Amino acid sequence: QVQLVESGGGLVQTGDSLRLSCVASGRTFSSYALGWFRQAPGKEREFVAGVNWRSTSTAYADSVKGRFTISRDNARNTVYLQMNSLKPEDTAVYSCAADKFGAGSGYSSYEYWGQGTQVTVSS
DSSP states (O other): OOOEEEEOOEEEETTOOEEEEEEEOSSOGGGEEEEEEEEOTTSOOEEEEEEOTTSSOEEEOTTTTTTEEEEEEGGGTEEEEEEOSOOGGGOEEEEEEEEETOOOSTTSOOOEEOOOEEEEEEO
């Protein structure tokens, strides 16, 4: 069982930056691929970024490439999402997810999910 808790969301202006964190419980954090997803009001949840369990590859949605960076710190059981040049269309609830021995892609089947943290970008 893995529990995920996100933090770092907030209200920012267009062009600002935020760093989201997701802390996981458990002793096998390094065995999990990790992903960030977001869901805006009235829209389906979408994949934002992912890192595979070996930390050798990352994946990003086209809409965030070049602006967002995912990273992980296995010693701290934490995955981060650095978000730069934020836009109003980035407004959503951001959730992290874990997939054991996964590829960290948007097509993976993530078994564990956090509750999410709200990011609001004002224009």
